[in-house]
Amino acid sequence: MTDKPCRGLRKDAARNRQRVLTAARELFAIKGMEATLNDVAHHAGVGVGTVYRRFATKEDLVEAIFEDGIAEVVRLAETALQHPNSWDGLVWFIERQCELAATDRGLREMIYSKAYGGDRVDCVREELVPLVFTLVERARQDGYLRADIEHTDTPIIGLLAGTVSEWAGHVDPELWRRYVALLLEGMRYHPDQKPLGIAALDEDQMHAAMHGWDPAG
Structure with missing residues (x-):
């Protein structure tokens, strides 16, 4: 009793x-x-x-929520790698990643900033990087992807999708899909392509950019 x-x-x-x-x-x-x-x-x-x-603390709450959220992006990358066509797998991953970034501001800020999340979330990020690298490299080697696209370009596409959603989502919540489609088309390999004039960020630069951005100001 x-x-x-x-x-x-x-x-x-x-x-x-x-x-x-x-x-x-x-x-x-x-x-x-x-x-x-x-x-x-x-x-x-x-x-x-x-x-x-x-x-x-707020940090404790953030870790509890978004460890699973970022792990979801890892699962998306793992699923994309199972696709028999490397281009279709990469497109599927980028579209799903952008959908998360466009519809969940908190997760977007967690993924693209080092201001929140703690060690557990950092560990999940470290798990994600080699998966995305493999997705990009596989599509490039198969001749689908232009030669100067790097794995560090893919999270920035998600950030752009999120920005479009934040700016115009109250007018058209699906508008981000238009610009993701345009970006994906620009990533395709075509003969006689001119190289892009600006190089992609390397890993150190990505870390520096993430450390330098505090979404809450």
């Missing part, structure tokens, strides 16, 4: 934790990383103390 209240408390705590996580994911998707723990509490319909008991 004495253990029933304890079990009830644990169930309530688990429900509250999930309620906070769900609310935070919804709120960050709309407002990005500028949302505060107080904002999350209000959106979840719980007291601020409930949030702070589950997550001592």
